[in-house]
Amino acid sequence: MGFHFEVLKTDPTGARLGRLTTPHGVIETPAFMPVGTAATVKGLTQQALEELGAEIILANTYHLYLRPGHELIRQLGGLHAFMSWPHPILTDSGGFQVMSLAPLRKVAEAGVTFRSHLDGAMVELTPERAIEVQILLGSDIAMQLDECVQLPAPPTEIERAMTLSLRWAERCKRAFAGAAAGRALFGIVQGGDDGKLREQSARALVDLGFDGYAIGGLAVGETQTVMLEVVAETAAALPADQPRYLMGVGTPADILEAVARGIDMFDCVLPTRNGRHGLAFTRFGPINIKNAHHADDPRPFDAQSRCPAARDFSRAYLHHLFRSGEALGGTLLSLINLYYYQDLMAGARAAIIDRRFADYVGETKEQWIAKRDRSS
């Protein structure tokens, strides 16, 4: 199977129902990709990921490049074989993690040099190297190397990083020519919160020509209003027949609003990271299971859920697991959250088919608010 994308339906809001075909399988869009940083979605078995309906996961090039190393993973048959996940995988380029995790880094035209957060060694990541690593990992969708700046930032800084990212995009595209047929490379639109820079970045990337386009450098400090404006402006500058991926976003509300603005793909650590910290996403809004008033609550999170953990365990039991520092608590809440995100996307896809996506967003948000008082 080669890479292929089809928009099947479009809702009046601009939300799109699509189908993404990759060498390792088909993904219904809009899709949420659980984050499997170090070749594991933290605390969950691959079997559990299959059961909850994840059709694609994301893995972090930065982490795997540093440990255990892309050459070892290649030698072991590639990332799919290494982690026993025979379904699609998207790898990021490592650029974002260099910015957020490395204790020291220096960006130059050639690439970025950084100190590993693991052992302090100095490591270089160039556009060519980022692509080589992803090719050896064998991901279905690779990302260009980009530079992402924290917002707010001075306009000149945003523009510098955006134009550098464009030059890196071109080098990545050239380097990716060696990848196996059927694999995809996505360009990443940068430009901070500046609509004009975003449009300029998008048009230049489209001129280069990629298999899909991501919007990077958002959810890095700006308000949701600003983020959604930038998403709308950027999406308008991207080809209607290619996939659009909003990187690192976000809350259920962020995702629904971005789907309404024509985004097809999402990834975020929130469902798993918040789950490990005791925060659940449910149909009735967020619930912090560590709050004392859950201690004797016999109700499950959601008796109607498809998720066994949301259905079969009382809030009292989940509260007990967190109070006792038991690993199962984080695992069950991560499961509950990922089921919720998958179900949110399935609901979105069904609503787009019926051309009632705006109603779906309204009903979903109403339910979060209506029950918040008695369950959070």
Add this chain to the structure above:
Amino acid sequence: MGFHFEVLKTDPTGARLGRLTTPHGVIETPAFMPVGTAATVKGLTQQALEELGAEIILANTYHLYLRPGHELIRQLGGLHAFMSWPHPILTDSGGFQVMSLAPLRKVAEAGVTFRSHLDGAMVELTPERAIEVQILLGSDIAMQLDECVQLPAPPTEIERAMTLSLRWAERCKRAFAGAAAGRALFGIVQGGDDGKLREQSARALVDLGFDGYAIGGLAVGETQTVMLEVVAETAAALPADQPRYLMGVGTPADILEAVARGIDMFDCVLPTRNGRHGLAFTRFGPINIKNAHHADDPRPFDAQSRCPAARDFSRAYLHHLFRSGEALGGTLLSLINLYYYQDLMAGARAAIIDRRFADYVGETKEQWIAKRDRSS
């Protein structure tokens, strides 16, 4: 279903095939009970426990008494409902944990007073209270309160604790008269490494009359040879038609040898605790997955295993999870170990049916040794 035990076959070694019937289901013996200390077998979902074939689990009265409290669990429908485990549960009495976990304790005729390791509060556990807690938890099999001494110990100290445990046994039996019909209470033989004291303890307990008999106070510092001698002597003094449970034992080798001496039930934290620390039990002997030479080993632990984790993941991947501090590593090795223990017991039962248990022990041990060099 009421409590009932039947010996179906006896092997020339003395190993017994049995069937234990409890209010929540039937257990084939010899059986291994995974330890679910705080109403969770650490890191594993209840679904995973069902899949690996655990027919009964053990929960620790000491932990649940302190947190979240037996009255809360009772109010939430009992331990089976609380942890969503509809199958048999055995609870210990808390005595062993008071000795091993409480930073301070004082044993008197009335019971034991100890400082909670959680919040420093002084707590009292009497025989009557230990039974009340277990009745409210609703376990299928409850244990008498006993005093367990660390070995080596002076004979007078061993005898004192043994006779105190006998008096507590009588009080526990009286207190248990209030339990729902069908639930079982086991007495616990004490007496350290002294065969005469063990025999005396066993005969006195049998005179009192319990639903089953445990051997406590072993695997607390003595050699395997001493332990097995005591097991053999004690088992000989116990009724042939009632279940025998060796508490807190042990390694696969310990278990096989104890089965050969007529023991029917086992529990131990080794498969889960060692699993969390990177030590796997396999058909080919123990493997420390943290050793560097596993880093590039594409082989699974056991391609023939019934356990998906032992079959589907390379040693290189499991090594990577431990090196990266990923929780999935501990979860997968705990699974691998509990599958191994369950399969070891299934193999034992099959061998007893064929009256070839001694051969089974020999073959199993041979396989551990034969492959040790290249896989540990």
